[in-house]
Amino acid sequence: MGCFAEGMEPLLGARTPMNRISGRLSSASGETKRARFHEKVRRIPFFLSMQACPRRCVYCHQGEITGVSSAPSPDEVRRVLASLQGPHEVCFFGGSFTCFPPDLRNAYLDAVFSAPSGSSVRFSTHPECISSGVLDSLARFPVSMIELGISSLDDRVLKETNRGYTGDQALSVMKLVSLKGYRLAAQMMIGLPGQTTESSLEDLRKISSVPGDSPITLRIYPCLVLRDTPLSLLLAQGRYSPLSVEEAASWAGMLLSEAKRLGFAVQRIGLQHTESLAANVVAGPYHPALGEMAQSVALVTSLLSKSSSGPWKVERNQLSLLHGHGKFGIRLLSDRSGLTVSCVERRIGISQLTPYSTLETTTDSCAETKT
Numbered sequence: 001m002g003c004f005a006e007g008m009e010p011l012l013g014a015r016t017p018m019n020r021i022s023g024r025l026s027s028a029s030g031e032t033k034r035a036r037f038h039e040k041v042r043r044i045p046f047f048l049s050m051q052a053c054p055r056r057c058v059y060c061h062q063g064e065i066t067g068v069s070s071a072p073s074p075d076e077v078r079r080v081l082a083s084l085q086g087p088h089e090v091c092f093f094g095g096s097f098t099c100f101p102p103d104l105r106n107a108y109l110d111a112v113f114s115a116p117s118g119s120s121v122r123f124s125t126h127p128e129c130i131s132s133g134v135l136d137s138l139a140r141f142p143v144s145m146i147e148l149g150i151s152s153l154d155d156r157v158l159k160e161t162n163r164g165y166t167g168d169q170a171l172s173v174m175k176l177v178s179l180k181g182y183r184l185a186a187q188m189m190i191g192l193p194g195q196t197t198e199s200s201l202e203d204l205r206k207i208s209s210v211p212g213d214s215p216i217t218l219r220i221y222p223c224l225v226l227r228d229t230p231l232s233l234l235l236a237q238g239r240y241s242p243l244s245v246e247e248a249a250s251w252a253g254m255l256l257s258e259a260k261r262l263g264f265a266v267q268r269i270g271l272q273h274t275e276s277l278a279a280n281v282v283a284g285p286y287h288p289a290l291g292e293m294a295q296s297v298a299l300v301t302s303l304l305s306k307s308s309s310g311p312w313k314v315e316r317n318q319l320s321l322l323h324g325h326g327k328f329g330i331r332l333l334s335d336r337s338g339l340t341v342s343c344v345e346r347r348i349g350i351s352q353l354t355p356y357s358t359l360e361t362t363t364d365s366c367a368e369t370k371t
């Protein structure tokens with residue numbers, strides 16, 4: 001699923017401290033096999049769109065997502081990296097990196113050695129193009145993370161989307177990557193043809209069983225209908241119904257809650273905005289704040305698990321998740337609790353008392369309920 005190339009976002013929720021990640025990497029055999037993880041490393045992405053891709057997934061029109069239709073050559077990458085100051089994590093996104101012929105793949109990886117000392121490389125790739133031999137061939141490069149485009153582990157969904165593997169095969173590849181000592185990221189999707197929220201949750205539980213000391217990183221992308229894709233044809237034929245923005249936020253928020261519980265590090269929800277992508281979305285939950293809305297859903301779920309009718313305490317920095325985007329979180333809390341919006345607002349307090357707060361937890365009985 002290399003087509004969902006994206007920017008690098010702060011972690012939304014990581015259970016395991018980053019120093020544990022460093023510890024795992026540094027204890028691995030072979031200094032060049034796994035790069036030491038730099039918590040605040042700067043990143044430089046290169047988009048190798050549609051390069052080496054072995055297939056055509058129903059939703060993919062990669063050039064439209066990245067806004068890039070041709071890839072930089074290894075020499076161009078080398079020149080850019082040689083001009084950097086300080087260590088960087090070089091990111092090859094947008095394609096199926098290990099599907100490249102070995103010579104070309106190694107040329108891109110060799111280019112990473114032109115970057116300042118301490119730099120590393122991560123890439124996204126298709127599970128079909130990972131094997132024990134491929135992973136062993138990466139051992140001399142400072143690979144910091146391998147991102148696998150998993151989409152789903154549900155065989156029916158994988159077949160409908162033409163992903164080319166079964167859920168068991170994808171899971172085996174994830175285990176292989178992790179057992180070889182590479183940090184692993186899984187790119188999951190929601191709203192795919194034939195997919196349900198239950199199958200998504202089941203996918204997460206299966207992925208959480210992949211052995212390894214460091215948390216698996218997750219990216220969650222909504223399925224969008226892009227112009228001139230097989231999915232756009234299915235839409236036109238009435239054989240596919242995309243999620244609304246609210247449905248996608250609710251689905252992603254539910255996954256986020258479960259992912260946090262299972263100890264995943266969720267790195268991104270939603271697609272990075274590009275003009276090219278925006279211009280080519282035919283239908284589907286394309287919204288720049290989808291990730292924040294999903295966090296709102298997860299927060300509301302958490303609040304309701306503690307009390308069905310409040311009062312609720314939140315951290316000050318969580319207030320925007322309730323009040324942002326037209327009070328999305330407040331309205332959701334109102335819908336799910338049955339209380340009116342104004343009543344919900346009065347029942348939200350800040351968990352740390354401050355002299356400035358006007359939002360301390362109220363004792364208001366707030367009997368207003370919606371009819």
Ligand code: SF4
Nearest residue numbers: 001002003053057060
């Ligand atoms: S594997 Fe599928 S989603 Fe990824 S680049 Fe190829 S066609 Fe696109």
